[in-house]
Amino acid sequence: MISPLFAKELKRLDILSLPKNKSARSVTITVHRNHSFETIASVLNAFLNFAELEAEFIYSAYDDSLNFTPEQKGDLHLIYIDLLRYKTDDITGFIADRAAALRSKTKAPILIVYLEKNNAIDLKTDISDCFAFSLKPILDDLGLAAYDLAKEPYSGTRLSNKASLEIARYLGLKLIPALLLTPLKAIVCDLDNTLYQGVLGEDGIENLKPNLALQQAIKELKQSGFFLAIASKNEEIDAKLAFEKRSDFILKFDDFAATQINWNSKRDNIIKIAKTLNIGADAMLFIDDNPAEIQNVEGTGVKTILASSEESALAQLRFYPRLTKLKILAEDSLRDKDARSNIEREKLAKTLSQKEYFEKLGVKLRFSVDNYNQCARIAELFGKTNQFILTYKRYNQSEIKELMLSSDSRVITIAMSDNLSDSGIIAIMAAHKQGALLELDDMVVSCRALGRNIENIALPFMFDLAAKGLKTDNKIIINYKKGERNAPAFAYLAALTDQPLESQGRFVYDIPERIDTSGLEITIE
Numbered sequence: 001m002i003s004p005l006f007a008k009e010l011k012r013l014d015i016l017s018l019p020k021n022k023s024a025r026s027v028t029i030t031v032h033r034n035h036s037f038e039t040i041a042s043v044l045n046a047f048l049n050f051a052e053l054e055a056e057f058i059y060s061a062y063d064d065s066l067n068f069t070p071e072q073k074g075d076l077h078l079i080y081i082d083l084l085r086y087k088t089d090d091i092t093g094f095i096a097d098r099a100a101a102l103r104s105k106t107k108a109p110i111l112i113v114y115l116e117k118n119n120a121i122d123l124k125t126d127i128s129d130c131f132a133f134s135l136k137p138i139l140d141d142l143g144l145a146a147y148d149l150a151k152e153p154y155s156g157t158r159l160s161n162k163a164s165l166e167i168a169r170y171l172g173l174k175l176i177p178a179l180l181l182t183p184l185k186a187i188v189c190d191l192d193n194t195l196y197q198g199v200l201g202e203d204g205i206e207n208l209k210p211n212l213a214l215q216q217a218i219k220e221l222k223q224s225g226f227f228l229a230i231a232s233k234n235e236e237i238d239a240k241l242a243f244e245k246r247s248d249f250i251l252k253f254d255d256f257a258a259t260q261i262n263w264n265s266k267r268d269n270i271i272k273i274a275k276t277l278n279i280g281a282d283a284m285l286f287i288d289d290n291p292a293e294i295q296n297v298e299g300t301g302v303k304t305i306l307a308s309s310e311e312s313a314l315a316q317l318r319f320y321p322r323l324t325k326l327k328i329l330a331e332d333s334l335r336d337k338d339a340r341s342n343i344e345r346e347k348l349a350k351t352l353s354q355k356e357y358f359e360k361l362g363v364k365l366r367f368s369v370d371n372y373n374q375c376a377r378i379a380e381l382f383g384k385t386n387q388f389i390l391t392y393k394r395y396n397q398s399e400i401k402e403l404m405l406s407s408d409s410r411v412i413t414i415a416m417s418d419n420l421s422d423s424g425i426i427a428i429m430a431a432h433k434q435g436a437l438l439e440l441d442d443m444v445v446s447c448r449a450l451g452r453n454i455e456n457i458a459l460p461f462m463f464d465l466a467a468k469g470l471k472t473d474n475k476i477i478i479n480y481k482k483g484e485r486n487a488p489a490f491a492y493l494a495a496l497t498d499q500p501l502e503s504q505g506r507f508v509y510d511i512p513e514r515i516d517t518s519g520l521e522i523t524i525e
Contacts, residue, residue, distance in 0.1 A: 477507075
């Protein structure tokens, strides 16, 4: 049965009757408003709980001028405003000015959510981690049911209960998780009675009925940077033939970066797909029509959607947390091809020396120092990387810019490409000067880059660049903290030092005087 959170018509009592998620992460949301947010906040945690969040709200006074106190606390700042209360002709300029004022008082993300009639906010500014969204599409869908003007003097808002519920769903399942949580990375699809109606082995290719709306929604997720994969109990040759012959399918076989089409358990296949894509199972969403298969993958960490019907699957997919990207980066379009190319790279790595491997692939590394244009991608990698991260600092864009502007710190990135694909930015380090030494604040490497014989060359090269730039001795203090999944990072650190690693600590590493970059093409900017 579909959760009341995804129902076509939301009911407050059903939503409030849901049990609390005891493992939800606690966050503080500071609300700056000129009309009531309380009717939304009263149900918002039910939606946030599904995304594994639990919010405490701090409210401003009702304030059309949006004046902010000197000290601003909170993991997220929500500006919730009704634009009909303003008479200015330049509402975008006013909101941009207020957002900039708030940014000067906090490093937390800023989310602007507004009601408007015709004057949308076009927030084209350089304010980092600041996003504006109009509620007009939601309210237009509800029509007259969106408003309850008779109760406005008492409720403090012209919105109806129905509108408040829809806005709570929009915020709690889509926007707030997009700002506070790392996005999922892959959508894993069953075939029979999921991407189409029918059973391939029984009904035959010509009798399958494609679920076109679902296929289109999944295709759009691929276009925004998510991996697609197949986990299906079928003969692989038959499945490939079905995609080849059915020209009416929106999804094509080549859209899937990884496939496990066999008679093994879905659980085993999910684990294999995660390994192929070099991601954790908890970064994947699995869609299947069979409740037994959904139950079979429990314990892997994978998120699930029971596709009891196409309509049900679409309703869940539309609002599923961590599928919303507030900004599509250039790297998002590179991931799919890069993952496919890893299969070829693995073959070459088994037969060639390191230098031959780099030369055969034409591996190019581009190092950038304090490049402001990369702040969005840097924040994204720091926010979502789990396998190769040292201290879990999770810098946002504002904090990254602050590091770049400091004369005592450096933010260095590595972009990588070869003859097979362009990987974009694959590694980042943030370090500062600590007396005569360099101190590493944190370092991340994209999971897509692991296992390409790069780490032992490129990362010390970054250390050397930072040390020379900050004029420190040729030593670096490396801080680290063990997390649930950063074993690859710990393995790398273990290779740097003979000391046993505690769960948290630091050590001093001598940066090599000579780093062998044979076979690599390197540029520094």
